[in-house]
Amino acid sequence: MPSALDQLVAAQPSTAIILGSGLGAVAETFSPILTVPYSDVPGLPESKVPGHAGRFVLGVLPGSGRKVVIAQGRSHLYEGISAREVTAGVRFLAEQLGVKRLILTNAAGAIDPTFHVGGLMLITDHLNLLGVSPLTGGPHFHDMSVVYSLKLREAFMNAAEKLGLRLHHGVYAAVPGPQYETPAEIRMFRTLGAHAVGMSTVPEAIQARALGLEVAGISLLTNWAAGLAPATLHHSEVVEVGLAAGQDLARLLHAALA
Numbered sequence: 071m072p073s074a075l076d077q078l079v080a081a082q083p084s085t086a087i088i089l090g091s092g093l094g095a096v097a098e099t100f101s102p103i104l105t106v107p108y109s110d111v112p113g114l115p116e117s118k119v120p121g122h123a124g125r126f127v128l129g130v131l132p133g134s135g136r137k138v139v140i141a142q143g144r145s146h147l148y149e150g151i152s153a154r155e156v157t158a159g160v161r162f163l164a165e166q167l168g169v170k171r172l173i174l175t176n177a178a179g180a181i182d183p184t185f186h187v188g189g190l191m192l193i194t195d196h197l198n199l200l201g202v203s204p205l206t207g208g209p210h211f212h213d214m215s216v217v218y219s220l221k222l223r224e225a226f227m228n229a230a231e232k233l234g235l236r237l238h239h240g241v242y243a244a245v246p247g248p249q250y251e252t253p254a255e256i257r258m259f260r261t262l263g264a265h266a267v268g269m270s271t272v273p274e275a276i277q278a279r280a281l282g283l284e285v286a287g288i289s290l291l292t293n294w295a296a297g298l299a300p301a302t303l304h305h306s307e308v309v310e311v312g313l314a315a316g317q318d319l320a321r322l323l324h325a326a327l328a
């Protein structure tokens with residue numbers, strides 16, 4: 071009997087989805103066939119953040135039967151690991167599983183005041199404010215003019231329209247964390263052209279593009295960024311809003327990938 075990892079490698083799914091904080095339940099909507107804990111994959115760091123399960127789920131896209139691999143949970147720079155380690159999963163997906171298309175999801179704070187909390191934002195571009203890159207050491211000088219595939223963005227926009235789902239668009243600013251931002255930092259990010267802020271996604275997007283993958287990104291706006299609302303920020307709220315809006319994200323993914 072081949073191991074679950076062997077079966078995952080043999081499946082060679084063309085599409086992968088990485089799920090952010092509190093979004094793990096989205097995997098259940100893809101009729102799971104098998105699961106592989108990250109600890110079974112040599113070279114992958116284990117995810118230690120609450121709301122992140124830390125495993126791959128092989129599933130199928132409802133209605134089409136197309137295989138999809140879902141990463142339930144990811145690593146972050148704030149765990150004290152390098153950008154290279156954070157993106158080990160992306161290299162595994164591309165090099166071992168043969169994935170061609172990567173959908174990155176995350177929880178983010180909304181900076182654009184026209185957005186709504188609990189809503190979704192299609193990432194059109196990013197600001198790498200992390201100070202590091204997974205490509206340090208090579209390959210050097212990779213083009214980043216179009217990180218988030220126009221074709222995939224169109225598919226998500228069409229899907230949202232079909233579902234009657236409001237889909238915001240904007241620039242995702244990645245910060246290292248682990249603390250949330252100050253109101254002054256958020257005002258600066260807004261001036262710099264950011265519409266949402268979070269602590270992930272950008273290293274994976276950079277690594278994926280360097281490997282030639284087609285990339286899309288969706289932020290679930292779990293809260294107003296610091297200073298935009300009177301409330302203070304708590305990770306438990308981020309996970310709660312993620313759980314509540316996960317159904318919208320699942321519907322959008324099903325429709326866009328169909």
Ligand code: HPA
Nearest residue numbers: 177178179267268269295
């Ligand atoms: N800031 C940074 N990361 C986040 C936020 C935020 O407001 N919400 C969810 N992830």
